[in-house]
Amino acid sequence: MSNAAILTETRGLFRRKRLVAAAIPAMVLAYLVYIFFAFGVPEMIRTADTKNARILVSDSYSYKTHVTRDNRSGDIQIAIEGERKGRYDAGTGPSWVTLGETTEILLDEGHIVLFGPEEIRYDIPGYGLVTANPGRGGVNARLPGGDVPDWINASKNRLTITTAAGRLTITRNRSEVFRYFTGWELFFFTLDSPYHGMGLGEVLGHAVSGEAGAIWQDFWTNKMWRHSDVAWAIFETILMAFLGTVGAALIALPLAFLAARNFTPLGAARFAARRLFDFLRGVDGLIWTVVLSRAFGPGPLTGALAILITDSGTFGKIFSEALENVDDKQIEGIRSTGAKPMQRYRFGVIPQVTPILLSQILYYLESNVRSATIIGAITGGGIGLLLTQAIITQKDWEEVTYYIVLIVLMVMVMDTLSGWLRRRLIHGKPA
Structure with a gap:
């Protein structure tokens, strides 16, 4: 075989190898493109709700304290995560809730919610005052003039206001505010434990004083975190x-x-x-x-x-x-x-x-x-x-x-x- 024939055969061999080397990545890319559309990835991206994703992530490292008002009786209940096991005793609550005939709830960034005997008021800085008179006829909400922002969902029987400071939900029978706090509240001791709210040094002091067994028992039998x-x-x-x-x-x-x-x-x-x-x-x-x-x-x-x-x-x-x-x-x-x-x-x-x-x-x-x-x-x-x-x-x-x-x-x-x-x-x- 002549040198020219050998050179031609060698070039053909290298050409085929280059084609194979380029064809394999191209086939993989084509398959990935097919999967992208066959599995409905564009539709999934289009319908993805980033707001719910942010709420989910924030829920993983924080907790909510709920302030709930029975619109029929006017009774107020305050509970961490809205659970019975995390409920404050009647007449008590966190420092940002002032109980009375008109209950005042202080949220972040100057937001204030008032649960009055008849009227619910939410003062939102930069937007205005939202009021509602829930009853048999519905929520009866009144909003400031202009377009309703997307963080307010209002209908005849339900009003939901979601801001960075918290959320207010009003129906005919119940009004509820919850506020986020960073951390895992009640992880060590529940509200009924005498050690709730104590710092680490204070708890260690009680443990050294002979209360180590009681401290461990309260932690081990925690009703919230089990x-x-x-x-x-x-x-x-x-x-x-x-x-x-x-x-x-x-x-x-x-x-x-x-x-x-x-x-x-x-x-x-x-x-x-x-x-x-x-x-x-x-x-x-x-x-x-x-x-x-x-x-x-x-x-x-x-x-x-x-x-x-x-x-x-x-x-x-x-x-x-x-x-x-x-x-x-x-x-x-x-x-x-x-x-x-x-x-x-x-x-x-x-x-x-x-x-x-x-x-x-x-x-x-x-x-x-x-x-x-x-x-x-x-x-x-x-x-x-x-x-x-x-x-x-x-x-x-x-x-x-x-x-x-x-x-x-x-x-x-x-x-x-x-x-x-x-x-x-x-x-x-x-x-």
Whole structure:
């Protein structure tokens, strides 16, 4: 072949490679464009409500104090997050609420709301005075002249004013103001605790004076944040993951010998074992959770069984592949001593695969702690159930943040513990 022919063939080869190199990114880009429109991303962006997103984010790190007036009786109730468990005693309230025949509510930026015997007044700096006389005929709201701003929603039977200072909602039967504050109020002590409102130094002083048990009891039995229930839920989540993972390992190990080519010469037995593993791990853990919850009812045990079934298939495949890669020389050495089959497995096989098995078991234990959170939401157990309940209420998003923080911390602790155990058990190093 002449040099010209070689040069022509080489150029053609490089041209084809350049085309392939350019075609692959182009295909990926075309696929992403297709997904962008097929999944309705433009419509999702168009209908996205940034206002609700900001409210959601602010709810995660702040709390609301509600001041509610019964328009029929004139009774005033003040409660943190609007909950009965966070309600102030009658005739009491925060410093920014002045109770009386006309209740004055001071909001941020000079906003003032007055709950009078008959009339509700909201003085909004830069806009004017909004009044309402709720009754059987409706809210009867009166607004300043001009166009109604988008932060006021007014109808015959409802008036809602949402500003950076707070929100006022008036219906025929009830008027309510709530104001945001940064932090997680009542996280340590509820309003009925003698330690509510105390600083850290003052609380420590009481603890040193012999009240440590009472302080811990008030914190542990907090009705708003339910610390004792949350701690038990975390324990249930870890227990589900532990029982499911360890149980699956104990079941999968003997079955793995049946699926390993070098330990089971009978092809039919190997085929049956491998197809069993495929079936168990082929059905997702969430599906097993739904099936088992219908069969055995809700509870953490159902979640543990779901993890056990799924991981039995996964461990069976991993363990059988590890067994097929063992060194036969070590087994032959044990055989030469006259050892029986079970002794050959115990001293010639298990020591070889133990590092792999332990590493996989500990990894899946860590992973299953995360999975148990979702499974617990379905089976009615663990921190996943509390998280789901908090999300469904769409009221106390700071609790949702609290549970998510705890889940992340739990996963971090399990990751650290799993790594320490791997180093300790496999390499013999404590750190």
